[in-house]
Amino acid sequence: MYNYQCTLSSQVSCFGVGLHTGLTISMTLYPAEVDSGISFRRKDIAGKPLIKADYRYVSNTLLGTTVSNKEGVKVGTIEHLMAALWGCNIDNVIIELDGPEVPIMDGSSEPFVFLIECAGIAVQHKTRKIIEVLKKVDISEGDAYASIDTADGFSVSLEINFDDEVISKQSCRFDSRDLSFKTDLCRARTFGFAHEIDKLRSLGLGRGGSLDNAIIVSGNTILNEGGLRYSDEFVRHKVLDCIGDFYLAGAHVKGHFHGVRSGHAINNRLLRKFFADKDAWQITQPTEMRIAV
Numbered sequence: 001m002y003n004y005q006c007t008l009s010s011q012v013s014c015f016g017v018g019l020h021t022g023l024t025i026s027m028t029l030y031p032a033e034v035d036s037g038i039s040f041r042r043k044d045i046a047g048k049p050l051i052k053a054d055y056r057y058v059s060n061t062l063l064g065t066t067v068s069n070k071e072g073v074k075v076g077t078i079e080h081l082m083a084a085l086w087g088c089n090i091d092n093v094i095i096e097l098d099g100p101e102v103p104i105m106d107g108s109s110e111p112f113v114f115l116i117e118c119a120g121i122a123v124q125h126k127t128r129k130i131i132e133v134l135k136k137v138d139i140s141e142g143d144a145y146a147s148i149d150t151a152d153g154f155s156v157s158l159e160i161n162f163d164d165e166v167i168s169k170q171s172c173r174f175d176s177r178d179l180s181f182k183t184d185l186c187r188a189r190t191f192g193f194a195h196e197i198d199k200l201r202s203l204g205l206g207r208g209g210s211l212d213n214a215i216i217v218s219g220n221t222i223l224n225e226g227g228l229r230y231s232d233e234f235v236r237h238k239v240l241d242c243i244g245d246f247y248l249a250g251a252h253v254k255g256h257f258h259g260v261r262s263g264h265a266i267n268n269r270l271l272r273k274f275f276a277d278k279d280a281w282q283i284t285q286p287t288e289m290r291i292a293v
Helices: 079-087 110-119 194-202 233-249 264-276
Strands: 004-008 012-017 024-031 038-042 050-052 058-060 066-068 093-097 121-127 130-133 137-141 144-149 154-161 169-175 191-193 215-218 252-260 281-284
Touching: 004 024, 012 110, 024 110, 050 066, 079 110, 079 233, 110 121, 137 264, 144 264, 154 233, 169 233, 191 194, 191 233, 194 215, 233 252, 233 264
Parallel strands: 038 093, 130 252, 154 252, 191 215
Antiparallel strands: 004 121, 012 024, 024 093, 038 050, 058 066, 130 281, 137 144, 144 252, 154 169
């Protein structure tokens, strides 16, 4: 299965609030043809314009990843859904929304994994392209660092460091050959700080945020009933974000990502620098084999 492209067996829908807009948004995922990739479609705009899920179309990375087409039509907060599509091995899908943002759901990728599994996964009769890293490419910005290097599979190692008692310094390594996205990552939720809420909302951000869709830290306390889903949920969510951002490469990547205090902005800049170096990567495609039915 993993050598072949996959789409959904049927369409599937959900609705929820947008984290930043606060709007109630309906979303439907549709099966798509081989080699079509992942696209967003805004049905609330005349002509139902498409926006390709591609690192080159990332237009904003402030507290989430936003993609826009050349007409300026955009879809924001796409990273958790992109991570779920990667984790479920979905290559081709059309995501239709009636608003400018993917619903935040519970702040993790788990609801999207559930949605995809409800639709079912269809193996398509064409092999999957792989982007293979041939040499290390890195980037530094202030105290943030990110790199992509050669590896036998896909893996991510991250370090985060926050000046507070609850999160402090955490690190995590996720190797797709040894660990499960569904078990080890997809339930990790986004997080924020209580003292920043008013400022974010004054900037037009976080209007849909609540304890139902984010971990909220106040001083040395986690306000969410039930606490954390993983002891290191904060850094695991950052790994999830990274996977979602990197799936904007347009295919599965064979390489190792390392980040220190990294985020959406540096993730995208690293992808742009990586693809600009033609000696740093190549696209491979396994030989087609007959699939037993």
